Amino acid sequence: MLRDFRLSRRLPPLASAAALALGVGVAALGPAPAMAGKADDTLTFALEQEVEAVNFYQSTSRDGVILSRLIWDNLVYRDPVSGEYKPSLATSWKWVDKTTLDLELRKGVTFQNGEPFDADDVVFTVNYFTSPEAKVKNTSSVSWMDHAEKLGDYQVRLFLKKPFPAALEYLAGPVPIYPNEYTKKVGQEGMEAHPIGSGPYKVTEIVKGQSISFVRNDHYWKGSPNGQPQIGKLVMRTIPDKNTQLAELMTGGVDWIWKVDKDQADALRSAPNLTVKDAETMRFGYLTFDAAGKAGASPVNKLAVRQAISHAINRKAIVDNLFAGGAHIVRSACFPEQFGCDQTTKSYDYDVAKAKSLLKEAGYPDGFSITLDGYRDRELAEAMVGDLAKIGIKASLNYGKYAAIRDAIRSGKSQMAFMTWGSNSIGDISASTSVFFEGLPDDTYNDAEVKADLIKGDTETDPAARKEAYSKALHRIADQAYWLPLWSYPYTYAFTSDLNFTPTSDEIPHFARASWK
Amino acid sequence: MLSFLVKRMGMALLVAITVSIVAFGLLRASGDIALAVAGEGATQADIETVRHQFGFDRPLPVQYLDWAGKALSGDLGRSVYFRVPVSELIAERLPVTLALGGLALVFAVLLSIPLGVIAALRPNSLLDRVCLWIAVFGQAMPSFWFALMLMLVLGVSWRLLPISGTGSFKHYIMPAIALGYYAAPAIMRLTRAGMVEVLDSDYIRTARAKGLRTGKVLFKHALRNAVIPVVALAAVQFGFMLSGSIVIEAVFAMPGVGQLAWISLQRSDFTVVQGIVLMLSVIYILLALLADLFNAWLDPRIRVA
Numbered sequence: 001m002l003r004d005f006r007l008s009r010r011l012p013p014l015a016s017a018a019a020l021a022l023g024v025g026v027a028a029l030g031p032a033p034a035m036a037g038k039a040d041d042t043l044t045f046a047l048e049q050e051v052e053a054v055n056f057y058q059s060t061s062r063d064g065v066i067l068s069r070l071i072w073d074n075l076v077y078r079d080p081v082s083g084e085y086k087p088s089l090a091t092s093w094k095w096v097d098k099t100t101l102d103l104e105l106r107k108g109v110t111f112q113n114g115e116p117f118d119a120d121d122v123v124f125t126v127n128y129f130t131s132p133e134a135k136v137k138n139t140s141s142v143s144w145m146d147h148a149e150k151l152g153d154y155q156v157r158l159f160l161k162k163p164f165p166a167a168l169e170y171l172a173g174p175v176p177i178y179p180n181e182y183t184k185k186v187g188q189e190g191m192e193a194h195p196i197g198s199g200p201y202k203v204t205e206i207v208k209g210q211s212i213s214f215v216r217n218d219h220y221w222k223g224s225p226n227g228q229p230q231i232g233k234l235v236m237r238t239i240p241d242k243n244t245q246l247a248e249l250m251t252g253g254v255d256w257i258w259k260v261d262k263d264q265a266d267a268l269r270s271a272p273n274l275t276v277k278d279a280e281t282m283r284f285g286y287l288t289f290d291a292a293g294k295a296g297a298s299p300v301n302k303l304a305v306r307q308a309i310s311h312a313i314n315r316k317a318i319v320d321n322l323f324a325g326g327a328h329i330v331r332s333a334c335f336p337e338q339f340g341c342d343q344t345t346k347s348y349d350y351d352v353a354k355a356k357s358l359l360k361e362a363g364y365p366d367g368f369s370i371t372l373d374g375y376r377d378r379e380l381a382e383a384m385v386g387d388l389a390k391i392g393i394k395a396s397l398n399y400g401k402y403a404a405i406r407d408a409i410r411s412g413k414s415q416m417a418f419m420t421w422g423s424n425s426i427g428d429i430s431a432s433t434s435v436f437f438e439g440l441p442d443d444t445y446n447d448a449e450v451k452a453d454l455i456k457g458d459t460e461t462d463p464a465a466r467k468e469a470y471s472k473a474l475h476r477i478a479d480q481a482y483w484l485p486l487w488s489y490p491y492t493y494a495f496t497s498d499l500n501f502t503p504t505s506d507e508i509p510h511f512a513r514a515s516w517k
Numbered sequence: 518m519l520s521f522l523v524k525r526m527g528m529a530l531l532v533a534i535t536v537s538i539v540a541f542g543l544l545r546a547s548g549d550i551a552l553a554v555a556g557e558g559a560t561q562a563d564i565e566t567v568r569h570q571f572g573f574d575r576p577l578p579v580q581y582l583d584w585a586g587k588a589l590s591g592d593l594g595r596s597v598y599f600r601v602p603v604s605e606l607i608a609e610r611l612p613v614t615l616a617l618g619g620l621a622l623v624f625a626v627l628l629s630i631p632l633g634v635i636a637a638l639r640p641n642s643l644l645d646r647v648c649l650w651i652a653v654f655g656q657a658m659p660s661f662w663f664a665l666m667l668m669l670v671l672g673v674s675w676r677l678l679p680i681s682g683t684g685s686f687k688h689y690i691m692p693a694i695a696l697g698y699y700a701a702p703a704i705m706r707l708t709r710a711g712m713v714e715v716l717d718s719d720y721i722r723t724a725r726a727k728g729l730r731t732g733k734v735l736f737k738h739a740l741r742n743a744v745i746p747v748v749a750l751a752a753v754q755f756g757f758m759l760s761g762s763i764v765i766e767a768v769f770a771m772p773g774v775g776q777l778a779w780i781s782l783q784r785s786d787f788t789v790v791q792g793i794v795l796m797l798s799v800i801y802i803l804l805a806l807l808a809d810l811f812n813a814w815l816d817p818r819i820r821v822a
Contacts, residue, residue, distance in 0.1 A: 050772075050780060052598045060556045060563075135570070137600075140560040208609050209772025210682060239681055239770040240779070243665055247673050247680045402557055403785060404548030424558040441561045 037255060038498040038516045041232035045256040045511065046239040046248060050209050053137075055192040056176050057129050060138045063236075065174075065425065066508055070214055070234065072176030072197030075103060075122065076168050077225040080504035083337065083427060085168050086225040089117065089177055089198070090156075098163040098461050099146075105154040109221040111179040112202045119150040124180035126158065134188070141174030163459045165466055166428040169339075173426060200229035200512040212236045230515035249274070249494060256495040258509065262324040265492045277493045278326030279503030282335045283422040285380070285486035287313070288436075292446045294412030299368050306481035308358035309416075310348035312391045317350075318383050319487050326490025332474045333433050333483045337505060340429035340457060340470035345478035355391045367392025373409070373417035375402045381418045410441050420489065425506045429470050430458045437477060445482045449473075525809060529802040533795060537588075540794040541581050544787040553785035554597045571597050584791065593792035598784050603792035606777060613683055613773035617696060617766070618758040620689050624697030625704055626751060628652075630744070632701075633708025634735060637743075640713050652705040655698030660761070664695040664768045681770035692769040696762055700754040707750055711743030749808035756801035 037044075047066070053059045056068040077088035090103040109117040126148035128134050136142055144167065146159040160167065182196050195203050198221065201214035214234040222228075237254060239245045246264055248254040250271070260268065260276070269276045287309070289300040299305045319327045334341035359367065372388075372395040374381040385395045395416070400408075408414040423431040436442045438454045450473045457469035477483060493503050501514045544550065551568035552559065559567075568574050572583070584594055593603035629652060636648035655663070671691055672680040679688050715721060716739055724734050759774070766775035774793055781789035 053600065058600060060559065137563075138559070139563050139566050143562060207772070209776065210770075237682070237770070238772070240767045240776065241770065244668065244681045244768055244770055247668050251673055251676065251680060253680055401547050401553070401785075403550070403553035406552060407549040410549075422558055435560065 037252060037496065041516070042235060043231045043233070043256065043499065043511065043514065044235040044237060044254045045509070046237050046245045046254045048238070048240055048242075048245075048259070050238045051212075053192055054195050054203065054206060054212065055188050056174075057134065057136045057138075057142075058188065058192070062422075062425075062507060066511075067212065067236065068176050069199070069508060069510065070201040070512060071195050071199045071203060072178070073109075073199050073224070074172050074176055075105075076172040078169065078172035078427065078506075079225065080506050080508065080510060081502075085172060088172075088225060089122070090171075093168070095461065096157070099160040101158040101160070101167060102151070103156045103158060105156060106221070107154055109198055110219060111182065111196055111198045112217055112219075113179065113182055113196045115179045115181055115196075117177070117179070117198055118153050119156050121177055121180045122156045123148045123150050124183065125175070125178045128183070129175075129178075138174060141170065144170065145175075163461060165458065165461050165463075166339075166426065166430050169426050169428045169431075174424075200224070200226055201234055210238060226510075226512045229512045231511070234511055246494075252496075255499060256493070256501065256509075258491050258493045258503075260324070260492040260494050262322070262492075265324040265494065268494050273497050275493075275495055275497045275499070275501075277501075277503055278324055278490045279493065280326050280328065280488050280490050280505045281422070281507040282337070282425055282427070282505055283420055283489040283507065284330045284335050284432075285377070285418065285420045285489065286330075286333065287384070287484040287486065288409060288414075288417050288419060288444075289482060289484075290412070290415045290444065291480065291482050292444060294444050295415050298415045299362070299364055299370065300415055302362045303481060304358045304362035305364065306484075307348065308355040308362065308391065309388065309393070310481050310484045311351045311355035311358065312393070313384050313387050313484060313486070314350045315486055318380060322380055322383060323487070323490060324492045326492070327487045330485040330488050331478075333436070333477045333485050334429045334474065335423060335427075335432060335488065338423065338427050338429045338432060339463075340467050341432075342467070342471040342474050344471075345475050347478075348481070348484065352390055359391060359393075364392075367394065369394040369396070370415055371396050371398050373398045373400065373405045373414045374419075375400055375405045376420060377418075384418065406442075409444060412444065418486075422507060425508060427506070430454075433470070433473065433477070434458055437473065437482070445480075447476065447480065447482070450476050450482075521813060522810070525806055529806055532802060533798050534585075536798045537585065537791055537795050538581065540791050541584070541787065544782075544785055544790060545577060547785060550785050550787060556784075567597070584788070588792075588795060593795070594788040596781070596786055596789045598781065598786040598789070603788050606789060607774060607792060607796060610772055610774045610777050613771050614759055614762055614766070614775055617689060617692055617762055617771065617773060618755055620693035621697035621700070621758050621762075622751060622755050624693050625700040625754065628697070629701040629703075629705035630708050630740075630747070633705040634712055634740060636705070636709045637712030637716060638735075640709075645709075648705065648709075649702075652702040656702045658698075660695055660699055661764050661768055663698065664691070664765055667691045667695055668768075681768075683771050688769075688771075692762075692765050692771060695768075696758055696765045699761065700758060703754065704747055704750060707747050708743060711746060712739055715739045715743045746812075749811055752804045752808045752811075753801075756797075756804045759800060760797045 047063050049061060049063055051059055051061055051063040051067060054067060056064055073089050075088060075090040077086045079086055089106055091106050092104045094102045096102055105119055111117060126145055129136050130142050130145050144160060144164045146161045149157045151157050179196055183191055200217050200220050202217050203212060204215050205213040216229045216232050220228060245257045249257050265276055268274055289306045290298055293301045315329045319329060331343050331347055332341055332345045336343055370393060372381060372385060374397060378399060381397055385397055388395045405417060409417050421432055434454045437445060437450045439451045453469045453473035457466045460466045495501055498517050499514060500517055504510060551564050551573045555563045555567045572580060587594060596603055596606055599606060632648040632652055636645040639645055668680055671678045678691050682688055721734060721739055724738050762773060762775035763779050766773045767779045778793045
């Protein structure tokens, strides 16, 4: 033992440590990534987060949605520019009644492994992913469907659990169609390792935590509303740090980044060979008040106080000065482009004098102290705290994690909170207003009138009747100042000037529609 | 020696348990965990499904004991976000972290030992102070800032090294420097102190009196003795580097355990966070234990202490 130790001690300790580290290091190294760019027809884009699963039904993240649009097709396509529903894997559809939808399917489509697409794939996708054994992560994306039946080789009947007017929106979004034979054979784990869809791009390599590579599907079906994919290869790289993304963009390591901060965007605008674009997204911010007094007696229980606060926040100044560009004031409790989002509701313009008189009327001539909860965009929250101070309201900011703040609102521990909502990119008001005012756990307002109108809108299939019901609800929400809708969130995109890329408001970069200049 | 070993390992186990309880408790205190797991756009149905699927509706002690019991048999549970076994996730990413930690340690040692030796030659001189300043500079800077500065100079301006990822050996150089620099001052101080003491001892005086060359005296006779405690310290520093790589891995987009910990913390993916905390604390405890045993073997007085 002693002798052994002495022997080993004769080895230079540093050299052996170095050898060990290098040995492990070399083992961890993979092949060097290919250079990006137009020259070798590879578009490398950076996303902040690693997607939890490439298999769409096991993912809830936005990045999962982005990838799914490359790999799989949906029955219906929602044009990201016009908002229109267009035929995709289904060529047409018809409501049989409020809970039954018949779909005609497209002929001549094949999946990336050569498996032909037909009614069996749709029936399998619907029936398997609505079953508990599929353990779908985002249950609400499929739970509205009951089951599907095959009417013919290219005809399917979809049965809903209850009337669900947003059905087409969902078919165009979180219900990608999987190949039945392949999925049955390899299971969801196999689909995770080697995803197969009928979409414009095929996955060639997944390096966990680092990158996913795609190659263009040269057999992509003709007539897709996506158009034919133009760029030969795509590489998605996970780069969590914004500064690192920026450094990679500047040196050509990546070709495309988004969610660029205002100060960085301002610097990039003058950079040669880079294009910077601002585009609105469906996400909007809002202030929510404890109108029903769940958190105990508080000045915001009074309508006049909520209205005073609404008049005191200088939304225009915040939008103009604190956003890079592309943000707009939102007037109703929904995103303006969503179906049913009536924008003619009572407006609370910036008016300090009116705010002060409303406060006085409510019995708080000298203001009061209150806590403002928030979880993101501290500088925006601080700007609002400053605005409130001008009418004598001393708001202290309680900044926490999203789950903690939403939990506090739900459990009646928050007097006032600054929140945002992205509606899961669903262009229907049922994905925003209904979540918060329809009696679900996030509804802390307990307004029976609003609730009834929203339920009516959510279950009615006639678009005009839906609009009318939603409009009533939105007017009452605004009149009662339950929320102060704030602004829509734009994303700032920065990418190589070689690229034709158009940002869209659905918070999904559509790389299949991009091309080189 | 045996009782020392048993006592030391018992302590190590207690530390690991405490650390896992703290990690468990802190994550639960940061809001509704089912909501955090289900994500920002989740509906109530999604949240309830998660709550039930992962057993968040059970009492906290039951959840902890269930997890701890399985952990003892090597089952660290499934990630609530990735939905794969935590051990698999960690195993996939550990090589990157070990490579980074190893290279960082090599960098730290290569920087700090020569600095320590040089500083020890003329204690309290200007040279000594300069060496100390170089070492302390690394510790004083926030590592993410230093990492970004490296990236800006070596990556963006000079284009010498790749900015992020792990594609080649070159990808590891900047992160290893950023991580290793932080550990340098401790090793340098210990080397310096050891050298100052050794250089003052009789056998060095004898060696010098015999007319041996300075280089031989320094590196053959003095450093070999002075560096022994440094080996123990370096082992502990390696543990530090594994846990300290959280920020560095995030900055350099390296898919290691550190980055996994970072994203799991953000998503309240508690099984992953607990698994990593447990693994890192066990590695750290083992390294510290090895260092202690090494010292005890060297110096019998420690064994009875």
